[in-house]
Amino acid sequence: MARDTRSLRTSITAKALSLLPRHWKRLLWERLIRLTLAAAAVVSVLTTVGIVSVLLFEAVLFFQEVSILEFLTGTRWTPLFASQHFGILPLITATIITSAGAMLVALPLGLLSAIYLSEYAPDPVRRGLKPVLEVLAGIPTVVYGYFALLFVTPLLRQISPNVSVFNGLSASIVMGIMILPMVSSLSEDAMRAVPRSLREGAYALGSTKLEVSTRVVIPAALSGIAAAFILAISRAVGETMIVAIAAGQNPTFTLNPFVPIETMTAYIVQVSMGDTPTGTLEFKTIFAVGLTLFLLTLMMNLLSQYVVRRFREEYE
Amino acid sequence: MAAASPDFRRRMTRRQWEGRAFHGLCLLAVAVALAMLVLLLVYLARQGLTRVSWEFITSFPSRDPDQAGIKAALLGSIYVVAIAAVVAFTLGVSAAIYLEEYAVRNWRSRIIQVNITNLAGVPSIVYGILGLEIFVRTLGLGRSVLAGGLTMALLVLPIIIIAAQEAIRAVPPSLREGAYALGATRWQAIWHLVLPQAMPGILTGVILAVSRALGETAPLIVMGALTFVPFAPDGPLSRFTVLPIQIFNWTSRPQAGFHEAAAAGIIVLLALLLTMNAAAIVLRNKFQRRPEG
């Protein structure tokens, strides 16, 4: 470190001396660098602009031919058939089944794991366990799809013959496992941010660990936990491969988790894999569906950020 | 003790039991999560381990499940991920430097920041639609590895920006002040001091981003990557497939032989991911143990 500083010092002084007569050149150089860096930062904004304008542009073309009302309230989705219907509700109910199912798995397991990690686990255990749990989040979703279709579904079919080869249930369970680390990790962060003094205050009144966790820590961390849940739902809604592989490609207007269904994301995959020519009305459906998906998840992400900011308890 | 009435004692006993039951419940939740992980890995190993071989890695796909290999997919993945990593690293680190070191905290920088946070939450399939419209159609790159790599670059850009921002923020201000006091310009301070200090953190972010890009399937499907590619990509405009798409394709076939090939492909994919994440952990530990500069 000391050596670095010294060599740095000599190099900077040398540079400064050689640049002194041409001070303006250095300024210009700094300006140029600044502009280049700013341009890179603007790329992220352009990405958003790109997403919104692409989706809007094509969706507007789509809605010139299909009424928004039919799109939002119709219960039949058959753009790829001869008798075309463009009611997105079957795709929405499928998305609701799979995300709600996933949350039923991820929410209790994730929250309990978070409580264990933050309140019960000794430090070395926590440090070892966290990365292992996060492995679950790092596994590619196509792998989960494989697991859902070829392991979980046959298992479910052994338990109940009502379960089809493609079904929402199997996809939800596996998706729940996938987002569990997200719920537990973010909730744990929120719980660990609760000052120790609050826990001590509760212990000093004769609380058990259960009471400290559920009556002090969780309420104090509630905004962070709620934000984690919302983010997890958003993630489930946008998840693609598990549902495309295991839940099916049948846009059925149903809330039955045992039958084949098709989520918004799975539909986009179906069209992309098929031979639908770009530019046709059938193809434009993916922009309308994509826009719906984008708006839904955007709303949830914004809500989650709002919840954290608005309801954060300020300590000290 | 005086205060301990029988009533209090009874209640106390109950509360203790509740506490123990709750502890057990929490442990159970963690155990279930871990059990699922183990189950998944064991199942995959049993399905596919016997199919993993050098031949499997160096063969092109085939209509015969026992002959099928992942050469094209693996090469495609490497191309796409390499392009994505280079582009996203350059753009992401530049953007992070701008936001942390140059940008004044005003509404403009706030918009950029909120925008980055939200981009990180956009479903990956939406990036596929963006890539299809911008790179494939508008810029005329076709359904090429280059278009795929650029799409992936945009997808992982927020991850790299956020990681790089955190790493840069963790560099103590005293370092910069020290450099300024020696007559360094802002850029010199960044280039010679801030970036080297922040690099382990930035690289951790890059590895996370690369892992994400390596495992993503949906955006490339939408962008139009092929599912059956019996050739290696031969240039940036070559058509291609990637490992996850190959796995998806084999999973969707009815034959058990292809399912085994899919499992073998997954094992290769997971091995790659594991290696990269181990590298990330090593880097992170090195980073965290570094004493104050």
Add this chain to the structure above:
Amino acid sequence: MQQSDAILQTRGLTVYYGSKQAVSDITLDVARHRITAIIGPSGCGKSTLLRCFNRMNDLIPKSRITGQVLFEGRDLYSPTVDPTEIRYQIGMVFQRPNPFPKSIFDNVAFGPRINGFRGDLAELVESSLARAALWAEVKDRLTSSALALSGGQQQRLCIARALAVQPQVILMDEPCSSLDPIATLAIEDLMRELSADYSIVIVTHNMQQAARVSDYTTFLMGIENRGGQIIEYGETRLIFTNPKDERTEAYITGRFG
């Protein structure tokens, strides 16, 4: 002091954090219905000692003790004793006020609720707040957040919260160190009043405070790497007017610490 007068006693108490001694060989009696002050330079283990009385140190993974702590003659650290039950009878007020992010009412009602209080909760909350000299200031806004109170009010709320479980002993760890002089006086008055019914142990590094409020004073000082030890213990009046140990004299006259 007679054995029967002591509500809390330590016998050869040594506390370790890992392998480091924080206090060593403490033998001390805490008198019933009196105020006992623990003074000493910072880092000498005052908080550590105090936290042994309600087993709060159990919450620090690396801490361990040797020796004994007796409450009403019974070993607090015997394996049959539940720390939760101890904390129910020995309340604690912390250095920084730590109200829960709940309403004023819910803060005070917290202890009684978890302990299954069956009487009139509103009345208990009122009387606890009244005893903590806070009732008049908050009676119109019991449902508003406790975090909106001033620092001094928050600290009195924490005292009310401790009183509501009707403990026999109240431990206070520098309860006034984050308060202004006026709030400090209010709390000191309160302590004098409470000492009629409660046994109080207060840690303070403010000598005037110890002299003003306490009946007995213990002077603790860190010795090399063996942690804090009792240098002198006795009636406050005597310690402050006629210290036997020259280190005590040096400390209370402000020559170090």
